[in-house]
C-alpha cells in the first residue's frame with residue numbers, strides 16, 4: 001500500500017511513501033502521518049492512498065512512520081472538504097492553519113482589557129421566556145439533529161443566561177461546546193465571565209490570538225482525549241477537530257467581524273452553519289439585532305426563531321431625532337445641537353453619565369452638503385460615490401466616475417458648504433471642554449485604547465462614576481456595562497449610511513441600536529439623542545423593539561436592487577504591484593467571466609472591474625469585480641473555471657463579502 005502526502009512544513013510538492021503493515025488496512029486519506037524526510041521526521045497530510053505506482057521509480061520508497069494523534073471527529077474531513085470548495089481553497093490550507101496556530105507564540109496576551117464583570121450566579125431565576133427557549137433546545141443537544149435557531153433578544157435581555165444553561169446541559173451529556181464571538185476582546189471577556197460564573201470543574205478554553213501557547217497545547221490534549229469542554233474564540237475554534245461537539249453558539253451573530261479581514265476571507269458563521277449541518281447538531285445564533293440574512297434564512301428555510309422582548313433590568317430609552325442641517329445659527333458648534341447640549345447639561349446637574357458616540361469608519365470617503373445633506377451617489381448601484389484625493393468621485397462597484405462638484409447639485413450652495421472631512425473624537429472633546437468647563441470628560445477610540453493601561457483606567461473610572469462624559473467610537477458599543485448612563489448622544493448617525501456598501505443601512509442600524517442600548521441599563525428614564533444630516537427612514541427603527549419591522553423595509557429595497565440575501569454576491573479581487581498590469585488583467589478577467597456566463601448559459605451578472613475605495617496599499621494595486629447570481633453553485637463553478645487561467649495578478653475569491 002502506498003500514500004501520497006504533503007508536508008505541513010509548507011513544501012508544495014507531493015511525496016510518495018509506503019505504508020507500514022500495521023496501517024495497511026486503514027483508510028488513511030485526510031489523516032496526519034509522521035514521515036521520514038531527508039534526515040528528520042516531518043508531519044504530513046495524506047492526500048491519496050493506492051496500491052501501485054503509475055510510473056515506477058528507480059529508487060526505493062521510504063516507509064511512513066506512525067499516525068499523528070488526531071481527535072476522532074467523524075465529520076471533520078467532510079467539513080474541511082466542503083469548506084475548501086466554497087472558498088476555492090486547497091483543503092491543505094485549513095490543516096496547516098490550525099497546525100501553525102497551535103505552535104505560534106502568544107503575542108498580545110497581556111494587552112487585552114478586562115472589564116469589570118457583573119457577577120451573576122448560575123442559579124439565577126430564569127424568566128418564563130428564557131425557560132421556554134432552554135426547554136426547547138436542551139432535548140436537541142441530548143438527541144442531536146441539525147437544528148439552526150435564531151435567538152433575537154433585546155439588549156440586556158439575558159441571552160448569556162441561556163447560553164450558560166445550554167453549555168451546562170451539553171457538558172452533562174459529555175459533549176463539547178463552541179462559543180463564537182466577533183472580536184477577540186469579546187472572546188476574552190466571555191471566557192473570564194464563564195470562568196467566574198460556571199462551576200470550577202468546567203473546562204473552559206480560549207482559542208484565539210490572545211491565547212497562550214500553553215493553553216492551546218492543553219486544549220489540544222483535551223481534544224485528543226475527547227473531554228467535554230467549552231472552546232471560546234472568533235475564527236479559529238470552528239476549524240478544530242472536535243470529537244464530541246454538542247452545540248455551537250454564535251453570539252452577536254449580526255456582526256460583520258465574523259468574516260475575516262485578511263484573505264481568504266472566511267465567514268466563521270457560515271463555516272459554523274456548515275459544520276453543524278454535517279455533524280447534525282444544534283446551532284444557536286443570538287443577537288439583539290439579527291442580520292438580514294439570518295432573518296431571511298429563518299423565514300425561507302424554517303429556522304427556529306426565539307425572542308426575548310424584555311430587559312432584565314432598567315427600561316428602553318426614549319429616542320429623540322435632531323437634524324444637524326437645521327438651526328445652525330442657534331448653536332456655537334456645528335456638531336453639538338442645542339437639544340444635545342441641553343440634555344448633557346441636564347445629566348451633569350443630576351450627576352448622571354453621558355456617552356457620546358461617533359462612528360468614524362465612514363468619514364472622508366464621501367462628500368456631503370451641510371446645507372441640505374445631499375451626497376452624490378451612483379444611480380446604477382445605489383451606493384455613495386467615493387471621494388478620491390485627485391478630485392474625482394468614483395463608484396466602487398461599477399467604476400462610474402465624475403469630477404468633484406463645485407456646488408451642491410441639489411440646493412446649489414457653494415463649495416464652502418461641502419463637507420469633505422468628518423470630525424474626530426479629539427475635536428469633539430475640545431468642543432465639550434469649552435461648553436462644559438467643569439465636566440470630567442474622557443475619550444475612548446482606537447488611538448486611546450492603544451495604551452491598554454490608560455484605557456483600562458478610563459473604563460474603570462467611567463464605571464465607578466468619576467467621569468461624566470465618555471466620547472467614543474466603536475470600541476464602546478459592545479460588551480461593557482455602564483449602569484449610570486442615562487444619556488447617549490449619537491453625533492452623526494448617518495455617517496455610516498453613506499459608506500459605499502450595499503448593507504450600509506443594516507450595519508448602521510445594528511450599531512446604533514447597540515450604542516443606544518448602553519442607556520438605561522439600570523434606570524427607568526433615559527434618552528438617546530440622534531443627530532443626523534438627513535432624516536433617513538432607517539431611523540424609524542431605532543427603537544429596538546421595532547427592529548424586526550426594519551427587516552421588511554430593507555428586504556424590499558434589496559429585492560429591487562438585487563443584493564443579498566435575495567441573491568448571492570461574490571467578490572473577486574486582483575492584486576499586483578504594477579497598476580497597469582492589474583488594470584489590464586481585471587478587464588481580461590471580466591471579459592472571461594462574461595463570455596463564460598453566456599457560453600454556459602449561467603444567470604450571473606458581472607459588475608466592474610472597479611477601483612475599491614482604497615485601491616493601493618503598500619505598493620500593491622487592486623481591482624475588484626462583483627458577481628451577482630441567484631445560485632451560489634453557479635458562482636462557484638464560474639470562479640473554478642476562471643481559476644484555471646493564468647494571470648500575473650493574484651486573485652482572491654470571497655463568496656458573500658460583508659464589507
Ligand SMILES: [Zn+2]
Pocket residue numbers: 378379380381382395396397398399400
Ligand atoms: Zn455604480
Ligand SMILES: [Zn+2]
Pocket residue numbers: 369370371372373374408409410411412413
Ligand atoms: Zn445642498
